[in-house]
Amino acid sequence: MASRLDALALALTEPMSRRRAMRLAAGAAATAYLGLPAGRASGQRGCPRTPVCEPGTRVCLASRQDGCPGCCTPREKCCVGAADNANTACCNTYFGYDCGPLNFYGSPTCACAPDNTCVGISGELCCRPEETCVVEGGEPRCCMHPCGKTCCERGQKCADPDRGVCCNSWEQGCRGKNRTVCCDDFHEKCCAGSKITQCCGGGQTCEDTGACICKPDRPVDCLDDCCKKTEKCCTSPAGKGFCIPKKHECCGEFGARPPDECCAGREPYTPSVQRCCGISGTCPKTWECCPDGCCPPNAHCCKGGCCYSGSARVTAARPFSRRSSRRPVRRRTGRR
Secondary structure: OHHHHHHHHHHHOOOOOHHHHHHHHHHHHHHHHHOOOOOOOOOOOOOOOOOOOOOOOEEEOOOOOOOOOEEEOOOEEEEEOOOOOOOEEEEEOOOOEEEOOOOOOOOOOEEEOHHHEEEEOOEEEEOOOOOEEEEEOOEEEEEOOEEOOEEOOOOEEEEEOOOOEEEEOOEEEEEOOOOEEEEEOOOEEEEEOOOOEEEEEOOEEEOOOOOEEEOOOOOEEEOOEEEOOOEEEEEOOOOOEEEEEOOOEEEOOEEEOOOOEEEOOOEEEOOOOEEEEOOOEEEEOOOEEEOOEEEOOOEEEEOOEEEEOOOOOEEOOEOOEOOOOOOOOOOOEOOO
16 A cells, blocks of 8 residues: 555656646545455445345455455356455456456456457457357457358358358358359259359259259249249249239239239238228228228227227227238348
8 A cells, every 4th residue: 555655656746747647636546445444445344244145146255346245146257356455346257258457456357258359450349158259341240150251140040151151041052153142942942053153943944054044844934933834924022033823913922813802012812801901901801901900890990009989998909911921032141
């Protein structure tokens, strides 16, 4: 304690800027505070020998503020100060931190563990133990699902770590000489030729060069697929082609059968049992269309959902009935 005050007194005799003077004044106050015996820094006369910790926590030799025994959670590590400093720190190991070096006053600090440090041009991150450090374009990132020099999003899988290509769960990676693409596992097949790498539709076949051409029994070209002569080609909102019987109607991602009609050009529905609700969706024929769903008979649309006449009861509107997508819209990342 005396050596610190002597060093401070010597520093005060030297010429200094206003900013340095303020820093020294703050340091003097902190030194005086942290130099008090354990249990006296906060004005307490003494400290309990054994602290009462909540279930799931464990005793730390001293608390982080008053010098008395405290508690750290199972995800934290207790780090103690110097021999003449009763302060401690609870460092969160779940987020990759460990005990760091002691500061100028001998108090402990928390720092990222060396194995969890992720350094890039733009800065430094601390990754959790189950994460992997990835540096892409100089930017450090902590990945749960690494894929080469990029990170896959939740629900994706790594298709090509060399090119950093991630595919959705319903897709398969198609690796060629020039690039890697993601093909719909249900409706497409990989065509990795000598010049082109792409996905061919079910009605197409793959040439050696990687070009997709129509099969002999499916001569009608349909964007990324081919149809039979008895079928017609429809274009989905996602820009994909699909084939339906000529008597059916193209309706968004689907084909509306002869008894059905197309609601807002995208949602097939059966007029005998359903009604079209503008551009939103379809409801049962006897139900009322609301902005956010359908209200049952004897109820009308109101703020907050459906209101029943002669009653104060209010219920939420049932969401519009919709069909699942004919084929999921592909989401590709890192294509090269």
